């Protein structure tokens with residue numbers, strides 16, 4: 652009986668731990684969270700076709716050209732775009748740190 656309780660307790664701990672990201676995976680989840688918080692309202696990232704106001708960022712770094720402006724995709728371009736925005740896109744320079752923008756661009760690059 653006692654041993655059985657131990658097993659249940661251990662399994663419970665393991666399941667609980669599973670829900671929290673281990674530190675080495677934090678950056679990936681941080682980027683995803685930031686994307687959901689700031690970008691997903693206007694940009695899809697999981698499919699090319701999109702009805703949202705901004706162009707889809709699907710495969711942004713894997714494609715030859717940027718979806719709207721047609722330039723070569725680069726981290727620098729995306730960082731500047733996120734910081735300063737565009738004609739319609741809002742700037743995020745006051746809402747994210749450089750480290751956060753970096754994690755966000757990592758996430759976009761992984762898509």
Ligand code: HEC
Pocket residue numbers: 686689690691692693694704705706708717718719720721729732733736737738739740741743
């Ligand atoms: C209010 C809607 C809105 C939000 C929020 C927004 N964008 Fe945009 N984004 C746009 C629009 C519209 C454009 C195209 C016109 C422009 O540049 O203003 C654009 C353009 C871009 C481009 C350039 C595409 C190209 O072909 O050059 C990138 C990259 C981009 N957004 C990334 C992001 C990221 C990353 C976030 C989150 C931090 C974000 N956007 C948040 C509306 C938005």
